[in-house]
Amino acid sequence: MNGASREALSAAVERLDALTDSASVDAVTLADELAAVTALLDREVSLRRVLTDPAQPAEAKATLAQRLIGGQVSGATADLVAGVVRARWSRSRDLVDTLEELAALADLTAAQRAGALDDVEDELFRFGRIAASDHALRAALTDSAAPAAAKAELVRSLLAGRAHSTTERLIARLVSQPRGRSLESGLETVSKLAADRRNRLVAIVTSAVALTTVQQRRLGDALAKLYGRTMHLNLEVDPEVVGGVRVQVGDEVINGSVADRLDDASRRMAG
Structure with missing residues (x-):
């Protein structure tokens, strides 16, 4: 990201950190709801463009976002998304990339609270190595013709009881919503976010x-x-x-x- 988008991302992460500092906010729920909004805006290109149009008043865009997702997500998620769309974005895709990153960070925050962030980092790395060495598994997880739900279920069946729940959710999200990335690239990005949590x-x-x-x-x-x-x-x-x-x-x-x-x-x- 460049310019305005980089500043907007930084501000969004600060808002997320402020939210997840509160014990009343369920970080896992926040992650799931942000992922759902990401999927929506990734599909609806025209809506994404409206929400990032610099010619539109910031409050009007925030109100539109609240009207679209209000009642379907928690108040914390709706407020966070409204704040994100108020910002200026260099590209409309940057908005979706930021929401996706916020979802991953919320999940990683949940793992950090549970004292499991080290385990999650290791498991993400190990899964990447296993998938890279097992061509049939990688093909199944990255098959663009396979239903997203089926790929996510495959991840859950592979990792159930063998990895932390955060690891399972993060990988299931990567294979069900690849957004044009390779599995390796997605795992590397999430691993870097996990490391950044600990500076x-x-x-x-x-x-x-x-x-x-x-x-x-x-x-x-x-x-x-x-x-x-x-x-x-x-x-x-x-x-x-x-x-x-x-x-x-x-x-x-x-x-x-x-x-x-x-x-x-x-x-x-x-x-």
């Missing part, structure tokens, strides 16, 4: 053998010192990594493995 970064750490607790702590401390922020480690084992570790933080890759060093040496020799 930390995510590092994907690949090693030939499982790292010990001491090694994990030392690596996390070193990365935190390097990046200036607390680091959450997503760990995976790949026997093809001859030794050391390979660390990816966002788009940056730190090649510390023997295999990578051998590849570098081979390229230099070939050159």
